[in-house]
Amino acid sequence: xxxxxxxxxxxxxxxxxxxxxxxxxxxxxxxxxxxxxxxxxxxxxxxxxxxxxxxxxxxxxxxxxxxxxxxxxxxxxxxxxxxxxxxxxxxxxxxxxxxxxxxxxxxxxxxxxxxxxxxxxxxxxxxxxxxxxxxxxxxxxxxxxxxxxxxxxxxxxxxxxxxxxxxxxxxxxxxxxxxxxxxxxx
Ligand SMILES: C[S@@+](CC[C@H](N)C(=O)[O-])C[C@H]1O[C@@H](n2cnc3c(N)ncnc32)[C@H](O)[C@@H]1O
Numbered sequence: 001x002x003x004x005x006x007x008x009x010x011x012x013x014x015x016x017x018x019x020x021x022x023x024x025x026x027x028x029x030x031x032x033x034x035x036x037x038x039x040x041x042x043x044x045x046x047x048x049x050x051x052x053x054x055x056x057x058x059x060x061x062x063x064x065x066x067x068x069x070x071x072x073x074x075x076x077x078x079x080x081x082x083x084x085x086x087x088x089x090x091x092x093x094x095x096x097x098x099x100x101x102x103x104x105x106x107x108x109x110x111x112x113x114x115x116x117x118x119x120x121x122x123x124x125x126x127x128x129x130x131x132x133x134x135x136x137x138x139x140x141x142x143x144x145x146x147x148x149x150x151x152x153x154x155x156x157x158x159x160x161x162x163x164x165x166x167x168x169x170x171x172x173x174x175x176x177x178x179x180x181x182x183x184x185x186x
Contacts, residue, residue, distance in 0.1 A: 005119050006045065008071045014115075015046035015079070022175035025052040029112060032139055032181070036060045037109040040133060042099070042126075043067055043116025044091075047076035053112070054085035064090045064108075066099060097122055099129050108133045111140045115177075117157055118149045124160045131164040134184040140166055143179040154178035 006014075013019075029049055033039055035058040041050040044065040054063045067073055070093045080086040094100050111130050120126050130140055142161070144154050158168055158180055166182035173179070 005068065006115075008069065011045045011069075011072045011075065015048045015075070019048060023048075023177075025049050028114075028143075028172070028174055029053055029110075029141065030056065032110050032141060033057060034109075038104070038107050039063045040101075040104070040108045040111040040130070041065045042111060042113045042130060043119065044076060045069075045072045047079050049112055049114060050076060050089065051079055051083050051085060054080065054089050055083070057088060059088060062088045062090060064092065064101065064104060066092050066094045066101065068094055068096055096120075097125065099126075099133075101129070101133055104133045106133070106135055109135055109138050111138070113140065113142045115143060115145050117142060118144055118153070123157065124164075127157070127160050127166070128164045131161075131166055131184060136184055138184050139169075140182045140184075141172075141179065142182065143174050143177040146176055146178060149178060151178065154180075158182075 033053050033056040037057050039053050039057055044050045044067050050063050050065045073091050073093055077091055080089050117123050161182050165185055168180050169183045170181035
């Protein structure tokens with residue numbers, strides 16, 4: 001695995017309940033995820049956001065969880081079973097530069113890319129792929145860690161997003177992060 005990718009041992013730290021003190025899934029994604037939605041968690045790791053989002057979408061919704069590291073996904077699958085939400089989760093291992101999600105084109109109501117864009121080889125291509133998967137009017141919440149990503153680098157992400165057709169509609173305050181809520185134009 002490339003050296004810019006989050007190691008599996010950090011995945012365990014990211015999935016720790018202690019993280020909820022400064023990054024609460026209820027506060028961060030709760031306002032955007034509703035029952036019955038199709039949600040994408042891009043770079044989901046061990047599912048710190050995926051598992052709560054699976055509760056939020058209910059039995060009629062689904063959360064598509066995608067990561068390049070199978071070891072992260074193995075742990076996520078166990079956590080999903082333990083939480084009783086595995087029935088509404090699709091957990092998929094993708095390639096570095098290809099999501100493999102063409103079957104979801106135009107189906108996704110809400111996508112999350114949390115602390116992952118800076119790890120991707122070709123972030124512009126990733127943003128274009130996420131745009132193609134969103135419904136018209138669907139949203140992408142992108143957040144990047146202030147410790148690893150400068151304001152200027154995050155501005156680049158927002159510029160690539162605008163070029164792909166994703167308009168910034170909010171700049172939510174998220175602990176230790178740069179963040180933006182983007183909308184696919186109608
Ligand atoms: C820092 S972790 C963040 C995980 C999770 N979003 C969270 O906030 O807990 C970044 C994750 O993105 C994944 N990742 C990196 N590049 C990726 C890519 N091109 N496609 C999908 N996942 C990727 C890594 O394997 C890692 O699990």
